[in-house]
Amino acid sequence: MNDLTPLKADDFATDQEVRWCPGCGDYAILKCMQRTLPTLGVRPENTVFISGIGCSSRFPYYMATYGFHTIHGRAPAVATGVKLANPELDVWLITGDGDALSIGGNHTMHLLRRNLNIQILLFNNEIYGLTKGQYSPTSRVGTKSPSTPFGSVDRAASPVLFALGSGARFVARTVDTAQKHMPEMFTRAYQHQGASFVEIFQNCVVYNDDVFADFTAKPVAADSQVLLEHGKPMIYGKDKTKGLRLNRDHLHLEVVTLGENGITEADILVHDETNKSVAHMLGEMQFADGYPVAMGVLYCNPAPTFDSAVIAQNADIAAKKGKPDLNKLLRHGQTWTVK
């Protein structure tokens, strides 16, 4: 790997035995990452995977790049230090629903607010897997788990709405089984300058099997998801007959059927991924309320990054102050001499 010959997926795989449960959605995400990185032209030595704690956080051990498996919830803070110390590194943050939104919610919020130039992949399986199946902050009301034997009563957090609310400038969503769509999202996230937040619906076969099947299973997927494309009308369905229209009286999205009640393609809202209000509405759409689940880039609107601002200010002040002289600094201010 000492020359710049194109790399293959295998070049990004370590010799470590992967220890996820058979059938876990994490395998598909790992394979997808190993396949995508060579297409981005990145070098393994310039790539760092940083994770917290949880099933997904074992991810770095299986990537033949630099990697840091940190502590529960704190990966965003470690990643901030890495990126500020060496902005040249490509940093990927691997986290889960508990890691990013429960114990590490504070750090996730501030990383997004600051717009650190890294990619955040949140593996959302709506459950605590590694601790053996307790409900998580994204579990739906009524989730039965070892800690909620009679069903959970608190409402679920939405990762994409959390990200938008925190000021994220890139928010996307995909599914672990979408082996064509997921690489596109990884690529878009990589290309975006700033904090790129990607929620991946990831199936936990042991503790929460098929929790997303209502809208991800092959027979229903097309009718249950709207695949967002910038500049294109938000039309979906097996026969491409359903669409999203903006109800201008009540400022919300509504599902309409093309050809019914005089609805034509002209009535369908065109996706503008720079529009934060629409991104928010797309994130709010609940499958249980008859909406399709929005997949793809909900929001992309680049802004200056935190790391570039820090580096620029450091350089600017350093240039203004001139060559540093520690002896001079020690003698700064009022001094006196004893002879």
Next chain:
Amino acid sequence: MATALKASHNTQAAKRSSESVVMRFAGDSGDGMQLTGGQFTLSTALTGNDLATFPDFPAEIRAPTGTLFGVSSFQINFGATDIETAGDDIDVLVAMNPAGLKTNVGAVKRGGTLIIDTGEFNARNLQKANYVQSPIDDGSLGDYQVLAFNISQMTVDAVKQFGLGNKDALRCKNMWTLGLALWMFDRDRAPLVDWLNTKFAKNQVLADANIAALNAGHAFGETAEIGGLAQTTVDAVASAPGLYRTVTGAEALSLGLVAGAELSGLKMFFGGYPITPASAILHQLSRYKEFGVTTFQAEDEIAAICSAIGASYAGQLGVTSSSGPGIALKGEAMGLAIMTELPLVIINSQRGGPSTGLPTKTEQSDLYQAVYGRNGDAPLCVISARSSADCFDVAIEACRIATQFMTPVMLLTDGYIANAAEPWRVPSMENYKSFPVVFHDKALAEGEKLNPYARDPETLKRIWIKPGTEGLMHRIGGIEKDFNSGNINYEAANHQKMTDTRANKILGIADHIPLQTVDQGDDTGELVIVGWGSTYGPIRQAVRRARAVGKSVSHIHVRHIWPLPKNLGDLLNGFKHILVPEMNTGQFKTLLRDQYLVDAKPLNKVTGQPFKIAEIEAAIEKLLI
């Protein structure tokens, strides 16, 4: 030692002279006492006296006016001899209001001087200070020389010409007081005038008004013929030749970190979160960007240390700083730094605890937390600073150990040292030995597998590979690692071996630190006083006094708390009695007993105030009857 002022009554012009003086300015937290004290300190330093200060202020930013809990004070001990503490008893107390008098008069020695602003001794303020009647009139201050005059009114008169409102005019009274203090000790006003002109550069009226108040206070001393108000001279101390400045612990520590990073050849990353009394370090370092320092005010204490760990992983020198409560939050991340064997400097500016405790008061009660306070067998190196100026060298030492042994180092300082100022003979960086870090970048041989935990056989430190280095990609983390490969390993024998290795690496640092010396006295004898941290000053003076009257007392001051110097046990065994004064309930005493099975006895104080010399003298007295 602070001696009483000796007046010479021969002529009006005659000046008293004194070897040392303890002065305290006390007033409302809005009265500018810290500023007054700071400027008086600078003036004292420029005169060539040795000095030590003790700023003491409430946790509230603007406590209700006139209340007892809103009193802010600044004590300075200055003299013609070596000064090691801010002084035991006060020679001169300046009380700007009844509350300032009430809370501080008990610390004034009999026959000491009270300077009182009668302008603030109205019924309302007296009531707030729980005085039934004015202490100026009721004879209760009979033990002191009372100089009471209406400073408030004289200040208002002095600045009348500038057309300030009454409130703004009264704000100049700290400068009036400072002017009087400068006269009392025969000081030059010029540096203060320069300082005021700079401070109020954007508002010449305020500059002029403050200068007028300063001059009026000075002129009052010069002209008012009030019995007891006389000038005192304190000669310059015989100091080692060199260039001096005053420095607080927070300043010296920040400069030491910059120096340590430079000596290691690394850029510094500082992750911090505001907390009293540690914030000053974050403020200070954020101004040193040209020295390759990146400061990051994180969202919380945990993020602060984690970002520093991330920076160390990426090849910089990670530093974080806090006080006890914040250090507690950082505990889990310290374990990560220990497990991943990354360099990290953790500064703890200790304050009174537990919990929020006494945020602005000093204590040494985080020693257990530093040495023992983490989950798992999690050893790290602990060192401590003994004074404000000492913080510079200790910070460099922390950087050296962290980078040379790939370990977190905890540096213990405290609220007293952080805020207190003392003269500092400014060192030259040429006199410090550098310790350049060498990153591992050796390409692997054909078929060779990388072990990121490969160790130096002598120090046991692991190799440090910067991400970005070609061909040496590897993964680290908090899970136990295989001794031979660095991969995850949960096996029993491996965990035993790695636990032993981590412990032995830290214990081995003892081979690379100076042997323990005896600060004063013989290597064996009746009694040794063992101290660490900011108790150095009072212990040193107390031992000096005891030895001057022929007592067999020695003083050992320990800088390296963990690991301890190799010869410390042998030294302790040479004494019949061991006394350990600490501003806690006996933590270092316990450590010494545990390590050496010696009968170390505690002398404890947790009042939020530093030890007085007399308190330690009394303890010596008691043990050596």
